[in-house]
Amino acid sequence: MATFFRVARPVRGQEPSDVVRSFVFMANLAAQEITGETGSSVSAARVVQRLAGSTESDSLMVVMAESGPGMWEIDPDTGHSLLPSTLTEGFADVSEDYEYLGFLHLSIPLREDLAMVELECVLDAEFQPVPGERLTAEGSQVYQSLLAEGESLARTLGRKVIQLWQTHPVTEDPGAESFAEQLRAAGFLPDLVEVQGVIELFEVSRQSPILPADVGVDYFDSHLIPDSHLEGVLGLLYQASLDIPHGQLYLEPQRWTRERLAEAEARRLNTGLEVAYVVLSDAAGPVALSELHRHPASEPGTLEQGITVVSPRRRGQGLGRMVKHLALIQAMERWPWAERVYSSGGAQNAGMLHINRSLGMREISRGTAWQKILL
Incomplete structure (x- = not known):
């Protein structure tokens, strides 16, 4: 049965766990399918830094997975069972025992935008559509579950506005990407469009x-x-x-x-x-x-x-x-x-x-x- 687990705070100086490395791999796979670039990838170390939080913003990661044999403790804030974000010397990485379906990464502003939370939903490779294709029925179900869990967490945090950025190919019209139908069904409306690009320094x-x-x-x-x-x-x-x-x-x-x-x-x-x-x-x-x-x-x-x-x-x-x-x-x-x-x-x-x-x-x-x- 699919269950949501919260990824725990990192331990400074420790290596990223399997769940963080898996999130990074899936997020980069999705981005590279769209951009054809590897340089825009996120690193596991950078994700761990964000999970540590700062005075500017906090970060929270939840993973949807088939239950595995190992469990950590219960998170008192969300009620989720915890999986480690970093490895602890002398202990097995219990996050390796889980089959991931999707990942939910929340960015929580702490200075301005105090009514807002930003979501990042990443599907496992099994469910990720290639550009131009639609989500499968199974992929749609996982994506809707991630959005619903994100809304539940936003309410728990006292946030009334949810924002989500969806990357798509240059040739695809905004609002026509494969996830658009799912976002509209969940009550999201499209707004701002951002142009993303690269400047090759040898040409400058x-x-x-x-x-x-x-x-x-x-x-x-x-x-x-x-x-x-x-x-x-x-x-x-x-x-x-x-x-x-x-x-x-x-x-x-x-x-x-x-x-x-x-x-x-x-x-x-x-x-x-x-x-x-x-x-x-x-x-x-x-x-x-x-x-x-x-x-x-x-x-x-x-x-x-x-x-x-x-x-x-x-x-x-x-x-x-x-x-x-x-x-x-x-x-x-x-x-x-x-x-x-x-x-x-x-x-x-x-x-x-x-x-x-x-x-x-x-x-x-x-x-x-x-x-x-x-x-």
């Missing part, structure tokens, strides 16, 4: 753009921004959260402070994340920012684009493309082995799409955001 010019005479550039390799730039950078980070297209999605702007940035730096040091900020400033302070990330567990040669934002008072002067181009040049100098940068943005954000495409971004997939308001 190493010739720095010519900045306006009154604009200078600074580079930072951590979240410890000097006082001379701090207030301006905090303002740009807040502006970026206002600029992100959100359609009808429940999303609140992020208010950044010196303390919040210090917490982000502590997490960066704890996880081994590397960052690169490029900041453009005029006499009044920072006017544009672009950031890149390198996760230690990501595929070698792969970087991820963070935000790119321009102050409203200096828009329409090409600074967005300039600061992003400078960030890509900085990436090639700082990480000379880097090969590509993954980037995404709302399909409604025509300006950023134009910048990305002018820098050589090749679209590999699209994502549709689905939302359900619980009554």
Whole structure:
């Protein structure tokens, strides 16, 4: 009989368990079928980091599986039996005794968006449809069970809004993907569409753009921004959260402070994340920012684009493309082995799409955001 199990909190310094490795394999299999890319894959180490939680967000994983012979303890919050997320020296990995049907990963914001929870539903390979095909009856049943369990957990957490991103091929119309029928049946509505792509660094010019005479550039390799730039950078980070297209999605702007940035730096040091900020400033302070990330567990040669934002008072002067181009040049100098940068943005954000495409971004997939308001 199929049962839901909760994946326990990780033990720091221990290797991921079978259930986490299986989730990662199935999630990457689904993504790679759509994008044809391996660099966009998630790593087991990164999932374990998320399951540990932070001051920004918490994470919860539940697995639907045929009952196995071994069990851990009972989770007092959800009533689920627990499976380990990390291996404990001297003990067998009991999660290997289970036949997984599907996985449910919840992201729980702790700063803004306190009424919302984001779901990620991943089916076992047996039930995953290839692009262009429909879910089987068995796959549909497992997927509906995952959605129903996600709604139950959202209610337990006191969250009234559920959001879910569904990736699909570039050639497939939003809302027409194989899971759309199941999502509509469960009460979800499609909303925002995101364009996902990759920039090959060997195609990017190493010739720095010519900045306006009154604009200078600074580079930072951590979240410890000097006082001379701090207030301006905090303002740009807040502006970026206002600029992100959100359609009808429940999303609140992020208010950044010196303390919040210090917490982000502590997490960066704890996880081994590397960052690169490029900041453009005029006499009044920072006017544009672009950031890149390198996760230690990501595929070698792969970087991820963070935000790119321009102050409203200096828009329409090409600074967005300039600061992003400078960030890509900085990436090639700082990480000379880097090969590509993954980037995404709302399909409604025509300006950023134009910048990305002018820098050589090749679209590999699209994502549709689905939302359900619980009554």
